[in-house]
Amino acid sequence: MSANLTALAYLIASVLFIMALRGLSSPESARSGNVYGMIGMAIAVVTTVINPNVVSYEWILGALVIGGGIGAFIARRIAMTDMPELVAAFHSLVGLAAVLVAAAAYYNPGAYGIADADGLLKLASRIEMGIGVVIGAITFSGSIIAFGKLKGLVTGNPITFPGQHALNAAMGAVIVVLVILFTIGPDPQWFWAMAVLAFVLGFLLIIPIGGADMPVIVSMLNSYSGWAAAGIGFTLENTALIITGALVGSSGAILSYIMCKAMNRSFISVLLGGFGGDTVVAGTRSDKPVKAGSADDAAFIMKNASSVIIVPGYGMAVAQAQHSVREMGDMLKQHGVKVTYAIHPVAGRMPGHMNVLLAEANVSYDEVFELEGINSDFSNTDVAFVIGANDVTNPAAHEPGSPIAGMPILDVDRARTCLFVKRSLSPGYAGIDNELFYADSTMMLFADAKKMVEDIVKAL
Amino acid sequence: MDVANSIDPFIYRLAIFVLAIFVGYYVVWSVTAALHTPLMSVTNAISSVIIVGALIAAGPMEMSFSKILGIVAIGLAAVNIFGGFLVTQRMLSMYKKKQ
Numbered sequence: 091m092s093a094n095l096t097a098l099a100y101l102i103a104s105v106l107f108i109m110a111l112r113g114l115s116s117p118e119s120a121r122s123g124n125v126y127g128m129i130g131m132a133i134a135v136v137t138t139v140i141n142p143n144v145v146s147y148e149w150i151l152g153a154l155v156i157g158g159g160i161g162a163f164i165a166r167r168i169a170m171t172d173m174p175e176l177v178a179a180f181h182s183l184v185g186l187a188a189v190l191v192a193a194a195a196y197y198n199p200g201a202y203g204i205a206d207a208d209g210l211l212k213l214a215s216r217i218e219m220g221i222g223v224v225i226g227a228i229t230f231s232g233s234i235i236a237f238g239k240l241k242g243l244v245t246g247n248p249i250t251f252p253g254q255h256a257l258n259a260a261m262g263a264v265i266v267v268l269v270i271l272f273t274i275g276p277d278p279q280w281f282w283a284m285a286v287l288a289f290v291l292g293f294l295l296i297i298p299i300g301g302a303d304m305p306v307i308v309s310m311l312n313s314y315s316g317w318a319a320a321g322i323g324f325t326l327e328n329t330a331l332i333i334t335g336a337l338v339g340s341s342g343a344i345l346s347y348i349m350c351k352a353m354n355r356s357f358i359s360v361l362l363g364g365f366g367g368d369t370v371v372a373g374t375r376s377d378k379p380v381k382a383g384s385a386d387d388a389a390f391i392m393k394n395a396s397s398v399i400i401v402p403g404y405g406m407a408v409a410q411a412q413h414s415v416r417e418m419g420d421m422l423k424q425h426g427v428k429v430t431y432a433i434h435p436v437a438g439r440m441p442g443h444m445n446v447l448l449a450e451a452n453v454s455y456d457e458v459f460e461l462e463g464i465n466s467d468f469s470n471t472d473v474a475f476v477i478g479a480n481d482v483t484n485p486a487a488h489e490p491g492s493p494i495a496g497m498p499i500l501d502v503d504r505a506r507t508c509l510f511v512k513r514s515l516s517p518g519y520a521g522i523d524n525e526l527f528y529a530d531s532t533m534m535l536f537a538d539a540k541k542m543v544e545d546i547v548k549a550l
Numbered sequence: 551m552d553v554a555n556s557i558d559p560f561i562y563r564l565a566i567f568v569l570a571i572f573v574g575y576y577v578v579w580s581v582t583a584a585l586h587t588p589l590m591s592v593t594n595a596i597s598s599v600i601i602v603g604a605l606i607a608a609g610p611m612e613m614s615f616s617k618i619l620g621i622v623a624i625g626l627a628a629v630n631i632f633g634g635f636l637v638t639q640r641m642l643s644m645y646k647k648k649q
Contacts, residue, residue, distance in 0.1 A: 144609030157628025194607030340574035442586030
């Protein structure tokens with residue numbers, strides 16, 4: 091296959107990848123889009139394998155079968171509630187693969203046709219390789235920490251220490267110097283020094299970031315994995331990698347932006363971390379009386395309502411309550427109640443997390459609405475049923491000076507009655523009290539989310 | 551050819567890169583918020599096209615450090631490719647609309 095044909099095949103693969111992303115504009119077209127993506131990947135792999143420089147297939151086949159088998163097994167078995175962890179784990183693999191491919195190209199540049207007269211990596215490819223390796227290593231270790239935090243292996247609270255930002259900045263500066271040194275003289279010590287240092291920096295960057303900021307971080311690491319791939323693409327002079335890296339990089343960047351905007355926080359403030367966790371603002375805890383209710387009370391109120399909006403949050407995912415929630419919704423519909431779902435962009439631990447869980451529980455996607463699509467409906471709704479969400483409903487967001495000031499919230503307080511399923515009155519991630527708990531129109535349902543919903547279903 | 555008058559191929563690649571960022575920007579803004587999780591899993595799968603770099607490293611007959619790195623990278627990328635596309639497919643099959 092000539093170099094031109096190879097380049098054309100990579101172009102076709104890239105176009106198919108664009109179509110895969112384009113398909114995601116609606117659930118119907120998304121399914122065929124995903125197939126386009128698979129075809130594109132198959133074209134890219136086959137084109138590379140029939141390249142005249144690739145002559146030994148045993149190991150390639152072995153690695154493909156083992157890796158593919160593990161991937162397929164995980165894809166089949168993973169619980170939908172664990173999707174954020176899975177995505178973080180996958181990001182770390184892309185990062186590590188980028189570092190390994192860069193190292194492979196560094197030790198054998200001739201195979202890629204990017205060697206200079208001395209058989210060393212040519213000058214023009216070095217700086218791109220340096221950038222690719224650094225971003226890849228940061229993606230790898232950062233994603234491992236994100237995975238650990240999501241999985242609960244590492245505390246979800248921010249881990250901070252004095253001088254943290256100064257240390258990170260210093261490490262960043264040293265890495266830049268190492269990339270320059272590597273560009274001037276590509277010695278192995280510079281290569282591995284920048285890889286290892288970037289690896290450590292990835293850990294340090296993610297540890298100060300709290301659990302509920304994970305939607306931003308997971309999106310950001312998604313973006314990084316794309317930029318790493320693009321960097322390696324420049325090094326290897328491979329257009330498929332450059333295009334795909336650019337697509338993924340901008341996709342992750344847009345998602346990070348959407349998530350930051352949904353919290354009214356700047357990307358920088360999320361990155362600097364230290365937000366939330368155990369740092370409860372002292373003295374804000376109210377002593378006001380709270381109206382608590384039972385499952386029977388909740389069932390009675392909702393049965394006699396004409397419309398109910400269900401507001402799910404991370405708590406629903408933790409309790410795996412999505413199936414019970416759908417069951418409750420079905421029962422209510424049998425009683426003639428109009429049931430819809432309202433999803434805040436940062437509900438859960440990754441973008442779109444709640445949508446996937448509701449889809450898994452067989453909730454029709456035309457009953458599920460985003461913030462802008464449904465917020466005006468709360469004022470003529472009988473019951474807002476909040477399950478496992480807190481900060482995204484907190485009216486404190488309307489008050490200047492509050493830690494969540496300006497954050498767009500779901501206006502559940504406008505509903506005639508607000509039912510809150512929660513274990514306790516503890517504040518949410520932002521560490522501030524939710525005055526809604528003490529409102530006259532609110533009834534607290536203190537229990538595990540799943541248990542409470544199951545009891546309500548029984549009472550219905 | 552006169553070196554001063556020829557365009558370095560790097561510039562073409564840079565042009566492709568910049569244009570692809572714009573394509574990505576407009577395509578991703580049209581993705582519905584309900585599908586943001588499948589978006590992440592599918593971008594995961596396609597960014598593993600980095601496997602092409604690994605395949606070239608693993609291609610030569612004789613065993614070398616470079617080839618070992620390539621083989622490991624193929625395995626990692628394959629986990630992502632199969633895992634990413636299949637889990638996306640699984641998720642997408644769950645998005646249903648009632649008749």
